[in-house]
Amino acid sequence: MTTEEERTTASADRAETGRRAAQRAVVGRLSWGLADQAASSLSNFAVGIYVARSLGPTAFGVFSLAWVTYGVVLSVSRGLATDPLVVRFSGAPEASWRAAVARSSGTALGVGAVVGAACLVTGPALGGSVGPAFACLGAVLPGLLLQDAWRYSFFAAGAGRKAFVNDLVWGVALVPAMVLAAHAGSVAAFVLAWGGSAAVAAGYGCLQSGIRPRPAGAREWLRAQRDLGYRYLVENTCVSGASQLRAYGLGAIVGVAAVGVIRGAELLLGPFMAVLMGLTLVTVAEAARMLRRAPHKLGRFCLLLGGGQAVGALLWGAALLLVPDRAGELVLGDVWHAASRLIVPATLGVAGAGLGSGAAAGLRALGAARRSLRCQLFASACYVGGGLGGAVVAGTVGSAWGVAAATVCGAAVWWLQLRSALRERAHHSIREVRTS
Numbered sequence: 284m285t286t287e288e289e290r291t292t293a294s295a296d297r298a299e300t301g302r303r304a305a306q307r308a309v310v311g312r313l314s315w316g317l318a319d320q321a322a323s324s325l326s327n328f329a330v331g332i333y334v335a336r337s338l339g340p341t342a343f344g345v346f347s348l349a350w351v352t353y354g355v356v357l358s359v360s361r362g363l364a365t366d367p368l369v370v371r372f373s374g375a376p377e378a379s380w381r382a383a384v385a386r387s388s389g390t391a392l393g394v395g396a397v398v399g400a401a402c403l404v405t406g407p408a409l410g411g412s413v414g415p416a417f418a419c420l421g422a423v424l425p426g427l428l429l430q431d432a433w434r435y436s437f438f439a440a441g442a443g444r445k446a447f448v449n450d451l452v453w454g455v456a457l458v459p460a461m462v463l464a465a466h467a468g469s470v471a472a473f474v475l476a477w478g479g480s481a482a483v484a485a486g487y488g489c490l491q492s493g494i495r496p497r498p499a500g501a502r503e504w505l506r507a508q509r510d511l512g513y514r515y516l517v518e519n520t521c522v523s524g525a526s527q528l529r530a531y532g533l534g535a536i537v538g539v540a541a542v543g544v545i546r547g548a549e550l551l552l553g554p555f556m557a558v559l560m561g562l563t564l565v566t567v568a569e570a571a572r573m574l575r576r577a578p579h580k581l582g583r584f585c586l587l588l589g590g591g592q593a594v595g596a597l598l599w600g601a602a603l604l605l606v607p608d609r610a611g612e613l614v615l616g617d618v619w620h621a622a623s624r625l626i627v628p629a630t631l632g633v634a635g636a637g638l639g640s641g642a643a644a645g646l647r648a649l650g651a652a653r654r655s656l657r658c659q660l661f662a663s664a665c666y667v668g669g670g671l672g673g674a675v676v677a678g679t680v681g682s683a684w685g686v687a688a689a690t691v692c693g694a695a696v697w698w699l700q701l702r703s704a705l706r707e708r709a710h711h712s713i714r715e716v717r718t719s
Contacts, residue, residue: 380440387504403418457480533620533670533674548622594634672703
């Protein structure tokens with residue numbers, strides 16, 4: 284073999300080795316994402332089951348309203364703080380990442396403090412069992428949001444193992460907290476136990492990262508990320524806000540117990556939702572890396588991601604249909620019989636969400652905030668309309684079917700927008716080549 288041939292062969296071997304190393308790195312990051320979300324979702328699943336069995340449908344409905352409200356505030360925090368961090372600082376040099384994380388986590392902490400104070404003020408005015416639950420939610424919001432901010436910060440750095448450990452700490456802290464809450468026997472006690480244990484994990488996150496959140500840097504962060512942050516804020520709050528409107532509307536149309544039934548059906552899909560949310564933690568970062576490394580493969584990556592999640596959801600739903608009533612009652616207690624009627628529409632809704640999430644990851648990676656915002660506005664309007672319209676026509680079951688139809692329609696719009704964004708980027712690249 285000549286020297287030139289040896290060099291060519293060696294170069295090809297190095298390229299193949301590099302490609303395999305990159306693939307192993309992607310698999311590793313996705314695996315930690317799944318492991319982390321498994322830990323987080325298992326904790327949430329256990330909390331939901333424990334509260335449902337301890338308090339019954341009506342009180343569980345009150346707890347679910349507090350949970351949904353937390354989801355709205357979490358969406359605000361992610362839109363302003365951690366979503367821009369993941370898009371712009373995934374794989375960034377450590378010094379840049381640390382400075383960004385200090386401001387980003389400070390922003391999340393500030394959001395928790397401001398909204399938490401509002402909940403503390405308005406909670407007593409609500410009265411009944413809802414008021415104390417919301418007041419307690421206000422007390423624990425800063426810790427809940429800071430804990431979530433650490434998770435996204437670690438994944439932006441490719442350190443999913445640290446996020447996994449942090450969620451394990453939260454899960455361990457939950458055990459004694461839930462036992463104490465069960466002795467108290469109130470919704471407020473369970474909210475305090477759930478959020479207080481998250482504050483323990485949030486404090487541990489400071490030790491893991493060696494970074495102190497800087498709430499004073501929130502204004503600087505918001506100003507620097509305003510082109511993405513405010514659009515992501517609207518987009519995220521559309522999702523959680525639509526869920527909250529549906530919950531409140533369902534409670535008004537059908538009754539608070541119906542909110543607990545919907546939450547029970549969601550808990551049945553909890554293990555698969557762990558997979559879906561675990562992938563979401565890392566897919567935007569991975570899509571952003573794919574865009575830099577091999578932009579022509581981004582569409583296929585998103586299709587495999589979304590299609591795989593949709594198929595997985597359908598398989599999980601099919602398995603749930605085989606669960607005997609005795610086993611279901613053991614898990615959800617009195618909530619099981621009503622929740623089991625929603626398995627088919629709930630599964631279709633999750634499958635549609637999984638399919639759409641693949642396209643959403645691609646749009647986020649492309650920085651196409653306007654397109655993703657339009658998609659989310661449309662999907663959220665369909666979600667609220669389908670959920671409440673179905674409730675008016677056929678109660679809780681009608682609401683579930685309305686949401687399933689809305690989610691599938693929303694997924695179609697996400698993919699149409701991703702297709703247009705990829706074509707636009709390809710045409711732009713061609714023009715740049717021709718003018719250079």
